[in-house]
Amino acid sequence: MKGSIKIFKIADISINIHVTFFLLLLIFLNMGMRWLFLIVGIFCFVTLHELSHSLVARKFGIKVKEITLLPIGGVASMSKMPDKPYQEFLISLAGPMLNIFIVIVFYFPLRLWLGAEVLHQFPLSVGTWKLVFAHIYWINLILAVFNLIPAFPMDGGRILRALLAQKMDYQKATKIAVNFGHLFALLFGYIGLIQGHIVLIVIAVFIYMAASSEEMQVDIRETLKKFYIKDIMPSRFLTLQKDTTVSKVLELIFHSHQEDFPIVEGDRMIGFVTRSDIINGIHTLGTSGNIYDIMRKDVPVLREYDSLNKAQNIMQEYNIKSLPVIRDGRVVGVITIEDITRVYAVMAVRR
DSSP states (O other): OTTEEEEEEETTEEEEEEHHHHHHHHHHHHHOHHHHHHHHHHHHHHHHHHHHHHHHHHHTTOOEEEEEEETTEEEEEESSOOSSHHHHHHHHHHHHHHHHHHHHHHHHHHHHHHOHHHHTOSSOOOSSHHHHHHHHHHHHHHHHHHHTSSSTTSHHHHHHHHHHTTTSOHHHHHHHHHHHHHHHHHHHHHHHHHHTOHHHHHHHHHHHHHHHHHHHHHHHHHHHTTOBHHHHOOSOOOOEETTOBHHHHHHHHHHSSOOOEEEEETTEEEEEEOHHHHHHHHHHHOTTSBGGGTSBSSOOOBOTTSBHHHHHHHHHHHTOSEEEEEETTEEEEEEEHHHHHHHHHHHHHHO
């Protein structure tokens, strides 16, 4: 995520802090060391919550590159959506279940260490260091309960959609879960306004926007599933020989609409070069450099009967904006992310 700083890695997943998170730390630091320790402790468990989602997702072949901590919580960057409802159910359930597991496992040790009167003191406070630890402990239960609310973007909303998707269309299931998200957002916003809780109002706005965004993403995904590469593949495209110079490629970019090129040797594709590769090549080799030295030799390919949704998922996973299309080992086209988004834009207007 842009604007984030990597702090460490767990299980090959980068744990990042967004720059806005430091503002939160400064606010709590100004309130005292106990408050600062409290917020750091809470976000340690938020990280574990997101990490549990991520590890279960990886069991289903979904790559997770990073977890980013924001003032409003954590976000795991998954390469794609789960393919099956039961996968989404298990991935979504993993986070709250970890928090509940922590509450169960640490209850008696903390009761013995802190004492029942401290552990059970409500409302929670940070009057003493023991109360800080009790506060952090009970936050796990609050995280679990809050995330199990059956509304997007909480885990409970995804669990609800996964259960509904067993009996109905995925898009309809999403619509129902999103409506619950909007309903809870309005409820939280109303309570926040009545009681003057700014944080609750911010949470309400976030929930409403995130739920709407989820609905749009699913709408795009389901629309793109209906179209194939062959339906939008441009009839004209350019290929390059491996001895083509960077300056020649620049000339082709300036005089055509194509910015990404398959590199061929005879009928066989041996590589692929994108605009970003060319820009990097200019910095490292100059315009007289050879395209063979900067091309990508291991690039995923598409087939004509692959869905546009699959193409979009691959582009997101490999962080690339175009892909070659192959038929019987030969390059027959190049598909870009602009080609894909144009389809959705046209279909949205028609609706």
